[in-house]
Amino acid sequence: MVSTFTPNLGFEEPARGDAVGVWDTPWNSNSTILDLVTGGIMTIQLNNSNVVLSVNQYRNKTIIFNSTLTGSVSITFPSTFIKSYEIQNLCTGSSAFTVTLTTTTPNSLFIAAPPGEMINITNDGLGNLQYRNFGHIGEYWDYGGSSVPNWITACGTNNVGFTPQPYLNCDGTTFSSASYPQLANLLGTTTLPDSRGRIRATLTQTTSRITTAISGINGATRFAAGGNELMQQHNHGVTDPSHTHTHNAQVQNGGIVLVNLAEGMIVNAAATINAAVTGISINNNGAGASQNMPPAYVGGLTLIRTG
Amino acid sequence: MVSVFTPNIQLENPAFGDQVGTWDVPVDSNWTILDRVLGGINTIPLNNTNVILASSQYQCKTIIFNSTLTGSVTITFPTSFVKGYEILNQCTGSSAFTVTLTTTAAGGQVICAPVGEFHDVNNTGTNMVFKSLHRVGRYWDYAGSSIPAWVSGCTVPPYLNCDGSTFSATTYPALAVILDSTTLPDTRGRSRFTLTQTTSRITTAISGINGATRFAAGGNESMQQHNHTITDPGHTHVHNAAANQSAVVRSALAVSAASPGAGTINTAVTGISANNTGGGGSQNMPPTYIGGLTMIRAA
Numbered sequence: 140m141v142s143t144f145t146p147n148l149g150f151e152e153p154a155r156g157d158a159v160g161v162w163d164t165p166w167n168s169n170s171t172i173l174d175l176v177t178g179g180i181m182t183i184q185l186n187n188s189n190v191v192l193s194v195n196q197y198r199n200k201t202i203i204f205n206s207t208l209t210g211s212v213s214i215t216f217p218s219t220f221i222k223s224y225e226i227q228n229l230c231t232g233s234s235a236f237t238v239t240l241t242t243t244t245p246n247s248l249f250i251a252a253p254p255g256e257m258i259n260i261t262n263d264g265l266g267n268l269q270y271r272n273f274g275h276i277g278e279y280w281d282y283g284g285s286s287v288p289n290w291i292t293a294c295g296t297n298n299v300g301f302t303p304q305p306y307l308n309c310d311g312t313t314f315s316s317a318s319y320p321q322l323a324n325l326l327g328t329t330t331l332p333d334s335r336g337r338i339r340a341t342l343t344q345t346t347s348r349i350t351t352a353i354s355g356i357n358g359a360t361r362f363a364a365g366g367n368e369l370m371q372q373h374n375h376g377v378t379d380p381s382h383t384h385t386h387n388a389q390v391q392n393g394g395i396v397l398v399n400l401a402e403g404m405i406v407n408a409a410a411t412i413n414a415a416v417t418g419i420s421i422n423n424n425g426a427g428a429s430q431n432m433p434p435a436y437v438g439g440l441t442l443i444r445t446g
Numbered sequence: 447m448v449s450v451f452t453p454n455i456q457l458e459n460p461a462f463g464d465q466v467g468t469w470d471v472p473v474d475s476n477w478t479i480l481d482r483v484l485g486g487i488n489t490i491p492l493n494n495t496n497v498i499l500a501s502s503q504y505q506c507k508t509i510i511f512n513s514t515l516t517g518s519v520t521i522t523f524p525t526s527f528v529k530g531y532e533i534l535n536q537c538t539g540s541s542a543f544t545v546t547l548t549t550t551a552a553g554g555q556v557i558c559a560p561v562g563e564f565h566d567v568n569n570t571g572t573n574m575v576f577k578s579l580h581r582v583g584r585y586w587d588y589a590g591s592s593i594p595a596w597v598s599g600c601t602v603p604p605y606l607n608c609d610g611s612t613f614s615a616t617t618y619p620a621l622a623v624i625l626d627s628t629t630l631p632d633t634r635g636r637s638r639f640t641l642t643q644t645t646s647r648i649t650t651a652i653s654g655i656n657g658a659t660r661f662a663a664g665g666n667e668s669m670q671q672h673n674h675t676i677t678d679p680g681h682t683h684v685h686n687a688a689a690n691q692s693a694v695v696r697s698a699l700a701v702s703a704a705s706p707g708a709g710t711i712n713t714a715v716t717g718i719s720a721n722n723t724g725g726g727g728s729q730n731m732p733p734t735y736i737g738g739l740t741m742i743r744a745a
Contacts, residue, residue, distance in 0.1 A: 150477035
């Protein structure tokens with residue numbers, strides 16, 4: 140009879156009566172696989188050449204990539220050895236270069252290894268490589284980078300293209316509900332929030348801290364937006380109680396004054412200087428749709444976990 | 447003699463002298479278990495029926511749930527086969543329906559499988575617990591409009607909504623230590639700032655918010671009441687007045703005409719002031735969008 144092999148890791152299971160006198164062969168082989176799967180660490184130096192993992196590489200619990208990338212590379216995992224991995228990408232070189240993890244299964248999902256991190260990935264048995272413990276779908280990711288990392292845009296589907304990606308930039312664009320069904324369900328829309336140049340507030344829920352009437356933003360509605368870095372155009376009321384002037388004037392009668400024959404005293408009433416408004420107005424100040432900019436820093440992008 | 451079995455994943459250890467001629471049975475069984483524990487993937491379609499996992503299922507490293515939920519379901523793990531799992535909940539259907547992971551232990555804690563994500567969980571033999579979830583105390587800015595059903599379906603929900611309510615230090619001891627309080631931050635309708643630390647960027651004196659104190663809050667979407675200064679250079683009036691000279695006019699014997707010079711109207715300030723306007727306790731509404739809930743990893 141012949142041995143059978145377990146479907147995932149290929150442990151050899153000799154038939155009864157087989158391997159007499161040579162039992163060490165299957166036993167030791169199995170022990171070696173067990174050792175690698177539960178504790179093995181393989182370091183692979185990369186440059187710009189793709190790598191098809193050998194049996195001594197893909198059996199390991201942990202695969203570490205290092206050295207200097209001079210181009211993007213693709214790492215091909217087997218479809219017949221099904222397990223999870225710890226992946227660490229320690230490669231240096233341009234951040235434009237990526238380390239893609241894939242299988243040869245048609246239409247399977249491929250992902251890329253984030254630089255500098257130890258991550259968990261799983262081969263789901265259908266040839267798909269997926270991130271594990273990677274944050275929740277719908278979770279915002281405030282990121283210190285200035286553009287979407289290349290390892291994100293390097294993810295996708297074999298024979299299809301670079302979708303789905305694990306994060307999308309919250310720039311108000313639309314996305315495909317077919318590619319991101321859970322995100323579409325969660326957002327209730329296929330339009331991403333537009334976080335560009337904005338800070339984020341939490342839904343007001345049972346409070347009325349942000350209202351359309353005052354700020355123009357309905358705080359009870361997700362993805363409502365508004366505000367402006369300029370101070371809002373506004374008026375001030377003016378109190379103008381009118382006023383009087385001190386003066387040395389008299390009424391200019393312009394007439395003839397009769398006097399006695401010798402000499403006379405001109406006795407006129409004091410002139411009246413009428414009170415008047417001044418015409419002063421307080422001009423509008425500022426511009427823009429709403430209020431002011433608080434103490435803030437521009438920290439980078441806001442991404443959203445998508446699946 | 448009889449075999450004994452390891453306590454966690456039930457590998458068979460035959461007794462000395464046993465299994466003569468049939469050693470393949472325990473050995474091959476053990477390798478099968480190891481293969482499943484380290485590499486096995488089991489996919490279970492769900493609808494609205496609870497599932498008690500069979501050995502070929504609970505021995506697997508990964509369990510994937512799929513199909514369309516028409517009701518919430520409970521997945522029961524054994525207490526006698528203790529290990530961690532990779533769980534992927536790919537079920538569709540209403541987000542109100544949950545996939546609860548539990549053991550047969552009375553009083554054991556249950557958790558629910560997050561939707562659409564690969565996540566690690568542990569069966570402790572009594573409780574089902576998350577592994578590699580966010581750190582306790584981390585804010586979770588979430589684009590949903592309500593707490594996910596998979597969160598609230600857990601015996602101890604792993605996240606709480608930061609709505610200013612109180613929580614139990616007994617249930618969430620680590621969070622109580624981190625916050626130094628059993629009152630959650632109140633994020634509703636507010637944006638979050640980092641503690642000012644060694645800066646003075648946010649102060650009680652100016653904005654009413656002590657930026658050096660955690661969970662201090664304030665601000666207002668209304669513009670703060672404030673004054674404007676006015677430049678009032680003075681002004682003149684047109685008039686019909688002559689100078690009040692109060693002088694004696696020596697005239698001719700007959701008639702004389704009074705011809706006083708034009709009067710001088712002095713300049714004056716007006717006493718005008720600009721009124722306060724606006725209301726609210728502090729500053730203004732910044733450029734903002736409403737992003738959903740802010741929750742905090744609690745357990």
